[in-house]
Amino acid sequence: MNEIEERFEVEVIEAADLLNIFQATGIHFYSGVPDSLLKSLSVLLAEMPAQQHVTAINEGAALAEASGYSLATGLPALVYLQNSGLGNLVNPLLSLAHSDLSAFPLLLLIGWRGYPEYPDEPQHGPQGRVLTDLLGALELPFRVLPTTLEEADPLIHDLMQMAINQSRPVALLVPPHRLKDLTKTMCLPGLDLHQLSRMEVLEHFVGCQPNALVFATTGYTSRALYALRQKQGQGEEQDFVNVGAMGHTLSLALAVARQLPEREILCFDGDGALLMHMGALAAAGHAQLPNWTHILFNNRVHDSVGGQLVAAPNTDFTALARGCGYTQTQQIKTDQQLKAITASFWQASGPRWLEAFITPGTQSLPRPCNTPLERRKAFQQALGL
Numbered sequence: 001m002n003e004i005e006e007r008f009e010v011e012v013i014e015a016a017d018l019l020n021i022f023q024a025t026g027i028h029f030y031s032g033v034p035d036s037l038l039k040s041l042s043v044l045l046a047e048m049p050a051q052q053h054v055t056a057i058n059e060g061a062a063l064a065e066a067s068g069y070s071l072a073t074g075l076p077a078l079v080y081l082q083n084s085g086l087g088n089l090v091n092p093l094l095s096l097a098h099s100d101l102s103a104f105p106l107l108l109l110i111g112w113r114g115y116p117e118y119p120d121e122p123q124h125g126p127q128g129r130v131l132t133d134l135l136g137a138l139e140l141p142f143r144v145l146p147t148t149l150e151e152a153d154p155l156i157h158d159l160m161q162m163a164i165n166q167s168r169p170v171a172l173l174v175p176p177h178r179l180k181d182l183t184k185t186m187c188l189p190g191l192d193l194h195q196l197s198r199m200e201v202l203e204h205f206v207g208c209q210p211n212a213l214v215f216a217t218t219g220y221t222s223r224a225l226y227a228l229r230q231k232q233g234q235g236e237e238q239d240f241v242n243v244g245a246m247g248h249t250l251s252l253a254l255a256v257a258r259q260l261p262e263r264e265i266l267c268f269d270g271d272g273a274l275l276m277h278m279g280a281l282a283a284a285g286h287a288q289l290p291n292w293t294h295i296l297f298n299n300r301v302h303d304s305v306g307g308q309l310v311a312a313p314n315t316d317f318t319a320l321a322r323g324c325g326y327t328q329t330q331q332i333k334t335d336q337q338l339k340a341i342t343a344s345f346w347q348a349s350g351p352r353w354l355e356a357f358i359t360p361g362t363q364s365l366p367r368p369c370n371t372p373l374e375r376r377k378a379f380q381q382a383l384g385l
Contacts, residue, residue, distance in 0.1 A: 015040035015179050017149050022078060025160035027107060029073075031056050031065040032080030033276075037111030037174055039306035040182040041080070046308065055311045058247070058276040059085035063092045063169075067104045076105040076163055082305075083110050083173075084127050084244065086134065088276075093138060099168035107163060108140070108171040115175045122371055123244030135171055142171035145178050195333050198224050198297055201356045204338055205266060205295055208346065212264040212293075214239045215253035217273045218246045219304035221297060223365040225268065230366065236375065237382035243372060247276030250284060250294070257289045260383075264291050271298040272310045274317065285325030290349040294321070299360040307360055318355045326353040333357045 018041065022030075031054040034042050045053045056062035059081045066077035081089070089108075097104045114120050114128020135142045143159050146152050156172065163170045202224055206214060216225040222241035229236050240256075242249040253267040274281065274296060284294060300313040322329050328348045332338050332355070345352065368375070 012147055013145070013149055013152060013179055015044055015182060018152070018179065019044055021153055021156050022107070025076070025157055026164070027076050027078045027160070028052060029066065029069040029075070029077040030054075030080065031062040031069075031077070032109070033059050033062060033082070033085050034302045034305050034308035035080065035082035035085075035111035035113075036305040037082070037113065037176060038080055038109065038179065039308075040179050041109075042306060042308045043182050045080075055309060057278075057311045059088040060090075060092050063089040063097060063106070063108075066106050067092070067097050067102065070104040070106065071102075076107065076160065078107045078109055080109040081111070082113055083131050084113060084124065084246070086110065086127075086131075090138065093140070093169060097169050098139070099166060103167040104169065105160075105163040105167050106169040107160060108169060110142075110171055110173050112144075112173045112175045118176050120176075121243065121367070131173070140169060140171050142173055144173045144175065147178065195299075195357045195359045196335060196338060198299075198358050199228065200335070201295070201297065201332075201338060201358065202228050202268065204341075205268075205293075205354075208341075209264050209266055209293070212238070212266045213253075213256060213260070214266045214268070215249050215256070216241045216268045217249040217270045218242055218244060219270065219273075219302075220365060221268050221270055223367060226368045227365050236368075236370075237378045239375075240379050241368065241375065243368070247273045247280075249273065250277070250280040254280070254284050254287060254289070254292070257292045258287065261289070261291055265289075265293065267292070267294045269294060269296045270303075271296065271300060271313075271315070271317065272302045275311055275315065278320075281320060282324045285321065285323075285351060287351070288325060288327075289351055292350040293352040294326070294354070296353070296355045297358050298355055299358045301360045303360060318353065321353040321355075326351045328352040329354075331355045331357070 029052055030045050033056055054065050056065055062079045066079045069077045096102055097106055112128060112131060114124035141162060143155055146155060159170050159172060198220060216222040222243050225239055225241060242252060250267060250269055253265055257265040296317055301307045301309055318329050318331050328345060
């Protein structure tokens with residue numbers, strides 16, 4: 001641990017104590033998208049019934065869920081998110097819940113990734129730097145969660161009094177190491193822990209199409225692709241790992257496939273990411289691109305932020321892909337099924353779809369050493385740009 005990390009190592013607030021404060025202020029409904037900084041709170045919220053807690057498809061939907069609860073009950077509600085998801089709720093915040101409009105009393109609990117002077121991933125830096133300015137531009141009053149429960153209790157009560165008395169959304173920011181980790185783990189009923197691994201599926205498909213341009217979604221998938229290239233001693237010039245902008249890898253890769261019809265495109269997606277902006281699936285099917293192959297990793301959880309169950313874990317994505325116009329669709333769950341994918345899958349014109357059910361969790365994965373800008377330049381240089 002370096003000096004900066006030691007300075008922020010102040011894990012003093014129990015998630016259960018924080019939840020008790022929220023309930024004491026009149027909050028009895030919670031909706032949001034999981035965040036690693038709020039992981040211990042997510043464990044407790046997951047135990048609540050659906051009338052009290054809903055994991056949302058995306059942050060805008062979470063704000064709408066909370067607004068609907070307030071509309072039905074007249075009570076305040078809480079929306080939790082990572083600051084990277086703030087963009088998804090700007091429209092419903094300003095055009096639905098704002099104090100000049102429907103004026104719902106809501107508390108936004110925001111994990112502050114990219115917290116100033118704290119070491120974090122490069123994609124969180126811009127989000128962290130502009131967070132407070134962005135909240136100001138959104139006319140959203142905010143406070144920062146203190147390091148002690150004694151300070152947090154009156155601050156949260158005062159903030160919620162503002163939300164209730166002025167009938168408006170307010171925000172509470174949670175920097176790193178404000179909440180203690182729980183020894184208790186997430187209960188994930190019905191998950192099969194003997195399915196494929198993310199790495200073996202990646203290795204198979206990248207091996208089948210060595211000249212393809214490869215796109216990987218946010219989180220462990222990007223890191224696994226990077227680790228695979230390192231393991232095999234290969235360059236990464238034909239890969240674009242989308243370390244941020246969750247849910248948008250599909251649209252990014254689709255645009256490249258349109259512009260480069262002579263190149264095969266492999267898009268590695270995730271179930272949580274696809275749920276977040278699922279309209280892009282319809283766009284991909286409608287495009288009918290023959291060079292398009294879409295591989296979905298489905299483990300039913302938000303793996304890289306704590307393993308919380310996704311909003312709709314029983315979604316039949318393959319049926320949806322077929323309905324959206326994908327001409328070649330398959331599902332696999334076992335190593336035997338992976339090996340049985342024949343040349344006919346690749347010989348058939350796209351758009352192709354494969355849903356791989358993989359085991360939650362992953363081994364330790366390296367983080368890319370190069371910057372997003374360096375990766376973008378290398379990718380374009382490989383294209384001759």
